[in-house]
Amino acid sequence: MHWVDVYAEELLQRGKEHVIETGTSISGQPHLGSAEDIIIGDGVFKALIDKGGSARAVWAMDDMDGLRKVPKQLPAEFEKYLGQPAFMLPCPDGCCESFTEHFTRPFLESLARVDVRPEPLSVSGMYKEGRYDEVVKTALQRADDIKAILEEISGSTRDDEWLPFFPICDNCGRILTTLAYDFDGQKVRYRCAGGVAGKAEISGCGHEGEAGIREGKLPWRIEWAARWTHLGVTCEPMGKDLTTAGGTFETSSIICERIFGHTAPIPVPYEWVTNYGQRLGKSVGRVLTLGEMIDIATPEISRYFFFRTQPTTHKEMDFELGITKLAEDYENCEKVYFGLDENVPEKEIGDIKRTYEVAQVAGVPDSYFQVSYSHLISVVQTNPDFDSILEVLKRTEHFDDLPEESMERLRQKAEAVRMWLDTRAPDDVKFSIHRTPPDIEVPENERALLRSLLDKLEPLEWQADRIHDAVYSVAVEAEMKAGPIFKLVYRIFLARERGPRLGYLLASLDKDFVVERVRHFSE
Secondary structure: OOHHHHHHHHHHHHOOEEEEEEEEEOOOOOOHHHHHHHHHHHHHHHHHHHOOOEEEEEEEEEOOOEOOOOOOOOOHHHHHHOOOEHHHOOOOOOOOOOHHHHHHHHHHHHHHHOOOOOEEEEHHHHHHOOOOHHHHHHHHHOHHHHHHHHHHHHOOOOOOOOOOOEEOOOOOOOOOOEEEEEEOOOEEEEEEOOEEEOOEEEOOOOOEEEEEOOOEEOOHHHHHHHHHHHHOOOEEEEEHHHHOOOOHHHHHHHHHHHOOOOOOOEEEEEOOEEEOOEEOEOOOOEOOOHHHHHHHHOHHHHHHHHHOOOOOOOEEOOOOHHHHHHHHHHHHHHHHHOOOOOOOOHHHHHHHHHHHHHHOOOOOOOOOOOOOHHHHHHHHHHOOOHHHHHHHHHHHHOOOOOOHHHHHHHHHHHHHHHHHHHHOOOHHHOOOOOOOOOOOOOOHHHHHHHHHHHHHHOOOOOOHHHHHHHHHHHHHHOOOOHHHHHHHHHHHHHOOOOOOOHHHHHHOOOHHHHHHHHHHHHO
């Protein structure tokens, strides 16, 4: 059983109605890792619906969080806003009404491209509109009980006057520098004494004042528990580091149950997305976005990336050659779904098929049609537009008209390949065909190899695998390694010894053109 269905079944054992919550701190541009928990949550959400459950998917935009660092995507002058909550910050480019809108709007648009449409909830809005009033009051009134839990679970202690609330200083606007020390049932007294943003100290302004319970926020572990209670959350994906013994999830779960009287949600722990082994992060400038991935990998392949393995499996995302391997894996998954791969163990077929279903954006296609990403790398580089690409593919893939659905998927894939070539592809896969024979020397022994190849190409059905096999067979018959003959063919077309998969490259060209070029250098 696929893991999304395992979680759905576990949730249904608790009841029929569920709330799947995810959350993101709005401190800069959300990256691919920021999308991970939302996409995972979407998979569980849809599996619940498929099984007859009732579910709500919500995304908490943590725009009440204070700015702890100035990410590299922000202007240096944002240093003056350190410690202030995100909802108060201006748009860094002056193009949106707020900092929050600037970063969340394109993120939500990218999520919609992979058919992920959670209900967005502004955390600052929930505070300011009074929706957190009850849980905030409960937390403040039971501060001593919360302190005892924190010490019991994590070993951390708090001062006697500590209260679980960070008011926004009405003098300097910071939320990371305030210390609450008294609550009279309506107002919280505080002093702006200073705090920590990341590893840096932030000086407080020294102001002492009062704030209402709608003018600040709970500390994270308590706020998480309060949010579960307020929204009735039953499931939440989260980084697996949060689920360690004595960690954030355990602490919040106990606060949720003992302080707020709500059952903690079922966690879906996941492994972080990495790039060359390094975790993605806004603060260090290592940002790869979901939108960028969709642009170069198509919506379906992008969804597949998140569902093809267990959530806790390592997820390395290489936007260069890694995209071609990801696309190939997806294409193999598609073949299994349509019964075109007989080399898969029977026990794996069910999960592979389910992965394909979950990866779809507009439902499973009515019929199988596929042109590989690798083939398109060659075809796109030898043809300037989709019409000419289509003509080549009709010849090499042996089809005439396509259903509208298949045509649109093919168009998207061709556009994705072209975007990948323009932005992320390594130089050694890029090429240009020499339309006239390049000025290179071909010795007689290599001419003999080309004559042998010519005999094989002239009667050949013009398909990538048959072309590849023909080139390889020349080496076998000559009792030599295949490398030199492949390098030779690359030289006479590209004037270099490396290129994309040779069968796909030659299949993307007119057969008469290829045969004539081989003949030219064989004489």
